[in-house]
Amino acid sequence: MAVSVESVGTSGLHSRPSSFANTLRKSQPAYILLSPYLILFVIVLAYPLVYAIYLSFFDATLNRAPTFVGAGNFIQLFTDAEFYTALRNTFFFAFFVVLGETILPLAMALAMNERLPFRALFRTAFFLPVVCSWVVVSLLWALLFAQQGLVNSVIQVLGVAPQPFFSNPGQAMWILIATTIWRNLGYYMVIYLAALQGVPQDLYDAASVDGATRWRQLWHIAVPLVRPVIYFVLTISIITSMQLFIQPFIMTNGGPLNATISVVQLLYRHAFVQLEFGYGSAIATFLLVLLVALALINKRVHDLVVR
Amino acid sequence: MPSYRRIQLLALSTVALLIAACGSGASNYTPAGQAAPNQGAPTTSGAAATGAKVHLVYFNARGAEAAERKLVDRYVKDHPDIEIEYLSTTSMAGPSDTDAIANLIFNIQAKRVVDVAKIEVSRTPLDLMAADATKELTVIGGDAVKTRAQGLLNSGYVIVNNGVWALPYEYDPFGYIYNATLFKDVGLDPDKPPQTWADLRTTNEAIKAKMPNAWPQCHPIKNTAKTLPYIWNAGGTLWDRDVLPTKALFTAPAVSATYKFLAEWAQKQWINTDEITGDNQLQLMISRKCAAMDTSTNFTLGLQANDPKTDWRVAPPPSMNANAQPVTFGGGSALAIPSTAAHPKEALDFMMWLTSDEAQNLKYGVAKDLGLSDDDIAAQATPVSKNTSETLKNNDPKWKQAILILPSRPAGVSPAFSKIYDILAAAQERIIRSNANVDEELATAQQQSQQLLDQSIAQYPNLYKSS
Numbered sequence: 001m002a003v004s005v006e007s008v009g010t011s012g013l014h015s016r017p018s019s020f021a022n023t024l025r026k027s028q029p030a031y032i033l034l035s036p037y038l039i040l041f042v043i044v045l046a047y048p049l050v051y052a053i054y055l056s057f058f059d060a061t062l063n064r065a066p067t068f069v070g071a072g073n074f075i076q077l078f079t080d081a082e083f084y085t086a087l088r089n090t091f092f093f094a095f096f097v098v099l100g101e102t103i104l105p106l107a108m109a110l111a112m113n114e115r116l117p118f119r120a121l122f123r124t125a126f127f128l129p130v131v132c133s134w135v136v137v138s139l140l141w142a143l144l145f146a147q148q149g150l151v152n153s154v155i156q157v158l159g160v161a162p163q164p165f166f167s168n169p170g171q172a173m174w175i176l177i178a179t180t181i182w183r184n185l186g187y188y189m190v191i192y193l194a195a196l197q198g199v200p201q202d203l204y205d206a207a208s209v210d211g212a213t214r215w216r217q218l219w220h221i222a223v224p225l226v227r228p229v230i231y232f233v234l235t236i237s238i239i240t241s242m243q244l245f246i247q248p249f250i251m252t253n254g255g256p257l258n259a260t261i262s263v264v265q266l267l268y269r270h271a272f273v274q275l276e277f278g279y280g281s282a283i284a285t286f287l288l289v290l291l292v293a294l295a296l297i298n299k300r301v302h303d304l305v306v307r
Numbered sequence: 308m309p310s311y312r313r314i315q316l317l318a319l320s321t322v323a324l325l326i327a328a329c330g331s332g333a334s335n336y337t338p339a340g341q342a343a344p345n346q347g348a349p350t351t352s353g354a355a356a357t358g359a360k361v362h363l364v365y366f367n368a369r370g371a372e373a374a375e376r377k378l379v380d381r382y383v384k385d386h387p388d389i390e391i392e393y394l395s396t397t398s399m400a401g402p403s404d405t406d407a408i409a410n411l412i413f414n415i416q417a418k419r420v421v422d423v424a425k426i427e428v429s430r431t432p433l434d435l436m437a438a439d440a441t442k443e444l445t446v447i448g449g450d451a452v453k454t455r456a457q458g459l460l461n462s463g464y465v466i467v468n469n470g471v472w473a474l475p476y477e478y479d480p481f482g483y484i485y486n487a488t489l490f491k492d493v494g495l496d497p498d499k500p501p502q503t504w505a506d507l508r509t510t511n512e513a514i515k516a517k518m519p520n521a522w523p524q525c526h527p528i529k530n531t532a533k534t535l536p537y538i539w540n541a542g543g544t545l546w547d548r549d550v551l552p553t554k555a556l557f558t559a560p561a562v563s564a565t566y567k568f569l570a571e572w573a574q575k576q577w578i579n580t581d582e583i584t585g586d587n588q589l590q591l592m593i594s595r596k597c598a599a600m601d602t603s604t605n606f607t608l609g610l611q612a613n614d615p616k617t618d619w620r621v622a623p624p625p626s627m628n629a630n631a632q633p634v635t636f637g638g639g640s641a642l643a644i645p646s647t648a649a650h651p652k653e654a655l656d657f658m659m660w661l662t663s664d665e666a667q668n669l670k671y672g673v674a675k676d677l678g679l680s681d682d683d684i685a686a687q688a689t690p691v692s693k694n695t696s697e698t699l700k701n702n703d704p705k706w707k708q709a710i711l712i713l714p715s716r717p718a719g720v721s722p723a724f725s726k727i728y729d730i731l732a733a734a735q736e737r738i739i740r741s742n743a744n745v746d747e748e749l750a751t752a753q754q755q756s757q758q759l760l761d762q763s764i765a766q767y768p769n770l771y772k773s774s
Contacts, residue, residue: 147581167580
């Protein structure tokens, strides 16, 4: 408080600086405190982002100076059959993962919000996969569903023929989807749970007095009140699932027959295996535009629904 | 006021501390060549003459950490006028290996001093040549270097355009690894592994008949390098020449016959349906899901260590016909002198020692002086020294089945190498998994690859001009 009184008083005596300069001066401590992050933001995010967009117009590799190719990389991108395969796979993966990550955690949070026996144990158990790294989770699921893995051993005991989970193009992607939903369930459940616990008890009590069943209370009170959180979960889930990389990288290497290759994995292959930095940057730029567009569509839909 | 100033001071101090910490580092480590006073102006013997130690920078972009560090220590101990700064890049299978090479090239392009670089042997010497990032070794060491290179296994990759661009250092040949115990169990003679394609058919049929759930022949599905020995041993080749090819010859009869042979494996369910990776190959072999596997010969060391009761053996990749002289694909590592070397003469001396019988015997435990563990030794493929290889094969029962002294062939290396291999690997996967038409796949792959070769020739005229 004393700070703002003195600074306003002093500036008022001598001159009348613009309100922007005044605001900037008043915010100086905040900017100074933020500066370590801002410096790193510029170095490791903003500059590489701008440079990647710039590089997407060049034929660039390690061995020679970049050559300007205009929209050449983008033309190559839109005529690359492998890119369309990767895009189709990514959308397929994202659709089912977003569906699973939005609905299942909400259902679990609604259940965990009830006074169940061993509730704390369940919450811990559901959240536990979140603390495991993606690499560990991917390796674990790859071993479980391998030809000689636990799942095939169990189904063989039950009299079912062993399944070619990672060699059948029709099955491999579903394993990735299941892995991803399983890993993220706990995270989104906790977010929903926090929102549900913010719903005033009075509303449930009033509905109860009016004769609403528990299901009706959940559907007509709890769910509408956590709608902003559903929007948040949707946005985060869309963005993260469109960036699919670690799971196919570790579990399938994009196979079989490119059935699980994702856009980011294609980007990685071109940029860091083939060392085609220009083409890789073009894929990254396309993905950036796509994600921004999806986020905007998502926001627009949300605004329409809320209105 | 006081609190405002305190906050401001605290914030400024924090920023200053962070910047200082980022900038200085806590150790006295100097990035390769950054602080070297003689950067860009090699001073080969001046330092020694003035009594100061010659400072060599050894960049390991290939792994086998334990052995490298101990060899460096030994060399420095025996050469008091030399000090070696050892730099390593995490090196695992696959992409991170590429990361390590990229890291090296970045360092060279940034004009940082690197005197000796341990690199991947097949494509990297050419990549460095294309970037003018490496020195030709006979200019530094004369004919002795050529003689040494020619005496080492895998030399075909490094003798290019009449120059020697690196010295092979570790040899990683592919062979037919088989479970001799399983062979015996199904009624096959374990001492007679398949030598021809006809033998292989008989062997696979026998195994499949007795073990219908096993895969008689495990072979990476999406991989070109491990198919190459079959093509060569059918009398074919993918290229008009083994180094810097200008023509893709994928539709040649022997190439077509080889891929049709792979298709036959798939149709008869002899080949694996899961892809073979570094993570699962041990499990697949020990569990007897795979009866044999086309892979690196030193894989038998891992099999012996994990399942010592089973008799694991290695044989040359089968040839199409009898009487053929089998060859194989040899990966591994090589030692090069980057263009930013400050002490090329001393660097070459060090490399000549590393590739000598003395150092190779130390590296692979023929001489036990370095105290390397079995795991350390097994992590570095097999020796490039023919003498060391012979000694191990004849005297060490563990190594007997890990060493395959076969000539290797360069695999058509060029700046387009990696991309073309991906095209062929994808075609191979379609042939095996989808029963795609072999000749159509090869014709398409040939057309795509020829375009890449033509682009490569246009982009690197100097590289191709003298070849």
